[in-house]
Amino acid sequence: MTDASAPAASPDTPRHALHASVRRVAIVVNPLSGGVGPQAAAEAEAILSLYDCEATVTTLEGPGIPDQIATALAASPDVLFVLAGDGTARSVAAQAGMKGPLIAPLPGGTMNMLPKALYGTADWKAALRRALDEGEPMVVAGGVVEGEAFYCAAILGSPALWAPAREAMRTGKLKLAWMYGRRALKRAFTGRLRYSLDGGDKRRAEALVLISPLISKAMVKCDGLEAAAMNPSDAAQAFRLAAHALFDDWRHDPNVTTRPARWIGVAxxxxxxxxxxxxxxxxxxxxxxxFQPRAFRALAPRPPAGEDSL
Structure with a gap:
């Protein structure tokens, strides 16, 4: 395990002030995550040394990772950066909640949905600098499905199986994309979902997408999740909807209907x-x-007026 304070900047190098009023900065780094690498901890230390703050970098290792994260949270830094996989970023944000430190999840995973929503980039170094230079405390809403927190979106139903295939194809992992694609075709249309929004009538859909106010293009107020029911008529439409879900404005598709909801039951x-x-x-x-209207506090740039987070 590596746990070291960032090296002091050269006396000839001016140290930049952070945009937010934070002094104690911590970052946990998992070098084994897909988008991180073995040099990430040293690179993070180099960036943090340029800023006027007290910084600590911890390299996450092996079975002790949960304890290392718990120790980082218990130290109560002003902000905790997380450079690790998507699941680790979600877990740390959920553990911090509203009472913990500011959380800044950097893009170190595969899909990086939460970092992209907050910082608009898949480059972790650029996201780190944006948070330090422009970040402000921001309350993030989200949802919980069977104990699993989410802050961008949850896709439920057979078209969800296409998402890993699409991401593997995007990153050039053709063999993995083929494996995911075969699994999706095998599972597709084996059964429709039955769902109810806020205790209303039960309806059927091929899939249900629940989108947080952080990235929703339809929600004006932070008063619920955007619930989008997907009803493709065949496998080709299912693939098209799943491929565009969350990344394009697919909600105008006639096979998709949306409305806000605070509680959703699915079977x-x-x-x-x-x-x-x-x-x-x-x-x-x-x-x-x-729906969780106040899930955790992030350190992130304020989106320009009228601009979507994704």
């Missing part, structure tokens, strides 16, 4: 495939999703 005849903020997982045959 199916078999276990429900899902993608939670970019992380594939399998839920039970029934699941409940609840």
């Amino acid at each position: 199916a005849r078999s276990k429900i495939p899902a993608v939670i903020d970019g992380e594939p997982m399998l839920l039970g045959r029934e699941a409940a999703v609840t």
